[in-house]
Amino acid sequence: MAALKRVTPPILALACFLLISAKALSHQAQSAAAPIPQRNSRWSPQIRTSLTGRVTDKTGGAISGAQVFLIRDGVEIRQITTDQSGQFQFGDIEAGVYDIKIVIQGFAQEVIRSVAAGAGNSASLNLTMDPSGLVGPPPPRFTVDKPVWNVWAEEFGEKAQFKPLPVLKTNSDYSLIIDLAALSYFSGPGFYHALTSDTFSEWVSETKGDKATLQLLVIPDRKYFAAQSETEQVRDFDVRLDRLRFLKEKGFGISESPFADLRAGRGDFSFGRTVVRIHTQDLVGNASIAISLWSRGVPLDELTVPFCVTAGGDGQCPPIEKAGITLKGVDSLRVSASSKNIPYPDAALQFIELDPANIVGIFRCNTCSDWKPNEFSTWQIDRSAHFIAEYLSKTIIHDFEVAGITDDAFRQHGEDLFDLLFHGRDADKARNRFVQFLNKYPKKMAPDAVPPSLFVRLLPSNEESPLLVPLGLIYVPGYDDFVGLHFRIETPLEQQDYTASSGCIADWVLLVPEDNPNKPADDMQMARKPFADYIGQFQTQKAHAVVHESIKPFRDWLRTTKDPPHNDALLVLSHHDSNRIYFDPADTIESVSIQRRFATPSFAIINACGTAKPGATEFVREFNEHGISSEVATATEVEPRMAGLFSSRFVQHLQDHLKDDHYGVALAKFHATIDVSQALMLDGKPYGPRALVYVMLGNGGIRLCPPASPNP
Numbered sequence: 001m002a003a004l005k006r007v008t009p010p011i012l013a014l015a016c017f018l019l020i021s022a023k024a025l026s027h028q029a030q031s032a033a034a035p036i037p038q039r040n041s042r043w044s045p046q047i048r049t050s051l052t053g054r055v056t057d058k059t060g061g062a063i064s065g066a067q068v069f070l071i072r073d074g075v076e077i078r079q080i081t082t083d084q085s086g087q088f089q090f091g092d093i094e095a096g097v098y099d100i101k102i103v104i105q106g107f108a109q110e111v112i113r114s115v116a117a118g119a120g121n122s123a124s125l126n127l128t129m130d131p132s133g134l135v136g137p138p139p140p141r142f143t144v145d146k147p148v149w150n151v152w153a154e155e156f157g158e159k160a161q162f163k164p165l166p167v168l169k170t171n172s173d174y175s176l177i178i179d180l181a182a183l184s185y186f187s188g189p190g191f192y193h194a195l196t197s198d199t200f201s202e203w204v205s206e207t208k209g210d211k212a213t214l215q216l217l218v219i220p221d222r223k224y225f226a227a228q229s230e231t232e233q234v235r236d237f238d239v240r241l242d243r244l245r246f247l248k249e250k251g252f253g254i255s256e257s258p259f260a261d262l263r264a265g266r267g268d269f270s271f272g273r274t275v276v277r278i279h280t281q282d283l284v285g286n287a288s289i290a291i292s293l294w295s296r297g298v299p300l301d302e303l304t305v306p307f308c309v310t311a312g313g314d315g316q317c318p319p320i321e322k323a324g325i326t327l328k329g330v331d332s333l334r335v336s337a338s339s340k341n342i343p344y345p346d347a348a349l350q351f352i353e354l355d356p357a358n359i360v361g362i363f364r365c366n367t368c369s370d371w372k373p374n375e376f377s378t379w380q381i382d383r384s385a386h387f388i389a390e391y392l393s394k395t396i397i398h399d400f401e402v403a404g405i406t407d408d409a410f411r412q413h414g415e416d417l418f419d420l421l422f423h424g425r426d427a428d429k430a431r432n433r434f435v436q437f438l439n440k441y442p443k444k445m446a447p448d449a450v451p452p453s454l455f456v457r458l459l460p461s462n463e464e465s466p467l468l469v470p471l472g473l474i475y476v477p478g479y480d481d482f483v484g485l486h487f488r489i490e491t492p493l494e495q496q497d498y499t500a501s502s503g504c505i506a507d508w509v510l511l512v513p514e515d516n517p518n519k520p521a522d523d524m525q526m527a528r529k530p531f532a533d534y535i536g537q538f539q540t541q542k543a544h545a546v547v548h549e550s551i552k553p554f555r556d557w558l559r560t561t562k563d564p565p566h567n568d569a570l571l572v573l574s575h576h577d578s579n580r581i582y583f584d585p586a587d588t589i590e591s592v593s594i595q596r597r598f599a600t601p602s603f604a605i606i607n608a609c610g611t612a613k614p615g616a617t618e619f620v621r622e623f624n625e626h627g628i629s630s631e632v633a634t635a636t637e638v639e640p641r642m643a644g645l646f647s648s649r650f651v652q653h654l655q656d657h658l659k660d661d662h663y664g665v666a667l668a669k670f671h672a673t674i675d676v677s678q679a680l681m682l683d684g685k686p687y688g689p690r691a692l693v694y695v696m697l698g699n700g701g702i703r704l705c706p707p708a709s710p711n712p
Contacts, residue, residue: 052089055082055102062086063104064264065255071099084264146201147244147271150179151192151291151305153278160275162262166190168280168287169313176276178216178291180239182247182269185258189316192305198372200293200301207295210242214300217292217352218276223495224287224309226279237293239272284310286317292327292352298378299362302327327376328364329455332490332498332701333664345453345490347437349471351421352458353385359458361421363430365437367452377433379426385458389467391420393614400473400693401637410689414475414482421469435478443486451488451670468612468620470635472673472692484692485677488670493698494621497600497629504658504705505603506544509557510535511572513583514549523640524583527573530644534651534706541707551582555589558596565599565627569704573647576608579618591618598627601702603665607647609637612695620697630698632669642676642687646694649675651706658705666700 051070055063068088070078082088100112152164156173166189168174179185184193216237218228252269255261262270278289291303308317329348344366353359359381365371381388399405399413422431441452456471468491472484483489512535513524520526528535538545548554574581582588604623610616612633620633632650649672657663676691 049093049095050089050091051093051098051100052087053100055086055088062265064266065260067103069101069103071101072096076101146195147180147182147204148184149192149194149196149291149301149303150177150181150185151303152177152186152190153307156277158275160262160273162259164188164190165313166308167313167315167317168307168309170280170282170284170309170311172280172313174278174280176218176278176289178237178274178276179270180237180272181258181267182244182252182271183258185262190307192303194303197301199299199375203295203300204239204241204244207241210240212239212241212295213237214239215294216274217290217294219290219292220278221287221289221496223497224281224283224285224307225289226281228276232276235274235276237272237274241271243268244271280309284317294360299327299376327362328366329457330490330492330498331453331455332699333450333453333488333662333666345455346441346487347434347453348455348457349421349434350455350457351381351385351388351469359383359385359388361424361427361430363434363437365433367440368437377430379422379424379430381421381424381427383423385467388420388458389614392417392467392469396420397470397610397613397636400635407688411475411482414473414689415477417470418474418476421474435476438476438479438483438487441486443481445486450667451486454483454487454489456489456491467614468617468633468635468695468697470612470693470695472695473635473689475689482689482692484673485689488666488700489696490666490700491695491697493624493629493631495624495629496698498699498701504703505567505569505601506705507566508538508541508545508569508571508706509554510538510545510547510570511551511554511574511581512547512549513573524575527640527644530641531573531647534648537707545707551584551587551589555593558589558594561595561597563596565597566602567599568602569706570602570604570623570628571647572604572606572608573643574608576606576611576616576619579616581606581608581619591622594619594622594626596626598623600627600629601699602628603630603702603704604628605632605647605650606634607632607638607643608634610634612697624698628698630665630700630702632665633695633697634693635695636693638693639681639687639690641682642679642690645676645679646672646691654704654706655708658708661703664701664703666696668704669694669696669700 053068055066055068062082062085064082064084064086066082066086066088068080068082068090069076070080070090070093078090078093080088080090102112153168153174153176154161154163154165156175160175160177160179162177162185164186165174180196185191187193214237216235218233218235220226220228247269254269255264255266258267258269261267280287285308287307287309289305289307291305292299293301310317327348327350329345329350331345346365346367348362348364348366350362350364351359352362361379361381363377364375383391396413396417399416400410402409405413422434445451454471456469458467458469471489471491472482472487474483475481476483512531513528515528515532516522516525520529535547539547546557548557572581574583575585576582579591580588606619606623611619612635617633620631623631650668653668653671653675654663657668673691673694677687677689679687681687
């Protein structure tokens with residue numbers, strides 16, 4: 001709960017009006033139709049009646065929670081509390097003359113005398129409370145240094161009911177309530193609260209006017225929640241700045257509890273609220289929803305809200321540390337190793353499509369001492385995600401794939417990729433800060449050193465194929481090298497799970513070309529040759545490895561739905577084109593053939609041409625949707641021999657680090673890439689940056705255990 005400061009308020013008069021109606025008559029409104037008895041007289045005990053009324057303030061607003069006492073002959077014989085509309089009723093009482101006492105708890109009281117309750121009479125009485133009626137000390141009043149975000153889920157409805165649910169049920173609709181207020185409403189399961197950021201406070205102080213509108217971005221965990229539509233994912237969030245400033249100066253009070261006051265319509269301590277429809281899917285476990293607040297293309301604040309999803313909407317989820325979505329990014333190796341208090345990478349670079357025509361770039365340095373805790377460098381690219389994907393695929397990636405490309409041309413296209421992403425208004429400042437971050441780290445490292453990490457994500461606002469940016473191929477002027485040669489780069493998958501592995505995945509399934517000595521110049525034979533010794537090692541480990549050297553058995557295995565989900569490591573070394581993998585174009589596996597469920601975590605290398613290329617990522621998506629949470633894919637076409645070299649070096653590094661509990665697939669991918677970049681092509685020149693076409697996707701902290709090398 002936010003730290004509150006108590007202030008002493010001035011003594012204020014409380015105006016209250018009492019309306020007594022139905023079968024109640026005051027001494028000021030006598031009816032000729034019925035005699036008015038004297039106070040001590042008795043009507044016939046057979047005459048029963050009721051007395052109803054309504055308590056309002058001077059503006060006509062209902063006062064709920066007021067205590068109403070029914071008094072006869074000086075004795076309080078009944079007590080009731082007004083409901084949300086200020087109504088009360090004393091039913092089945094003896095006809096007669098009563099006094100009524102109204103107490104607004106902690107504020108004031110008033111006694112209305114000689115109210116006659118007789119059959120058939122109806123009247124009303126207005127009452128203005130006197131300030132001398134104050135009883136006891138006034139309720140405490142508070143002010144708060146920073147507003148608070150309150151977030152919870154409740155049963156689906158158009159308006160907030162202020163009834164948080166501790167657990168959500170699978171395959172159900174709920175309302176996600178996002179509320180900005182002067183205090184935390186509650187503390188308990190299913191409820192999230194956090195102080196607003198310093199950046200948000202600065203925005204409040206600098207923004208003029210009584211009201212301002214922010215853009216609110218909602219990013220659910222796609223494993224547990226259905227994707228948001230464009231209108232649901234980005235929406236306006238109105239902030240009542242006038243109310244916020246008033247409460248900062250004057251303070252506020254609470255009658256009962258924040259939720260009770262809100263349910264009663266007394267939530268003047270709220271500055272803005274929105275209701276977002278969310279829908280759980282059929283997976284159970286610890287889920288999260290990210291919320292990001294923006295003003296004119298600048299992120300002001302972000303939240304990662306945890307939820308527990310169960311099959312029946314009851315029970316509880318295991319208490320695990322789970323990294324959520326954040327503009328600061330995630331370093332999956334640090335999540336796995338738990339070697340730091342936060343799983344943030346050294347820096348994060350993200351691109352978010354806030355509307356169909358504009359992408360906002362975000363750069364955040366998490367290890368720069370001169371950056372504020374919630375500081376981001378942002379710029380507007382003035383291009384859509386569709387344009388970026390088209391330009392990447394048809395221009396820049398195409399340029400990387402030109403046969404016989406020279407190192408100088410490769411550098412030029414790497415710089416073109418940098419210009420594409422750091423383009424538009426305010427991009428110069430972000431470019432400079434990005435270069436400063438890169439230059440913080442030496443380019444030469446010890447062989448076993450852990451390279452600095454860089455998280456990259458592009459989040460489109462529609463349901464098209466994921467756009468995977470090959471950031472390793474960026475060549476940065478001022479840094480004068482390719483980023484991927486010195487930084488460990490991770491990109492999240494659509495359905496991401498950063499849960500740390502409890503052990504090492506030792507069960508492997510391989511699809512590799514069959515050995516054919518009669519065709520040594522065939523592309524698939526050139527790919528197989530550098531990896532042949534490792535294929536032999538897997539073939540000898542029949543208890544933990546299955547090696548397929550033809551398409552049909554692997555396709556049948558992918559289509560199997562009867563087997564229980566299992567933690568597997570997949571390695572595919574093949575051709576790829578138009579979301580098909582094959583050795584011979586006449587016999588293919590299409591991405592829609594993947595029906596098998598994999599247990600999380602599982603891993604896949606799709607070592608074939610352009611499996612992470614814009615517009616050709618369906619194998620990445622299908623494997624991910626079927627449970628694989630970590631993948632290595634390729635951003636461009638791959639020279640066959642280089643594909644075999646990468647596979648062999650990847651497995652070798654895993655074998656070399658079998659006893660290292662913190663050596664995950666992201667490090668193996670990075671070290672294999674560096675090895676391949678230093679290896680010689682058939683013309684005697686090093687592969688160099690051509691090895692950077694490999695992209696690390698998802699949880700890089702997963703550990704794999706291949707068969708031990710026969711020659712350690």
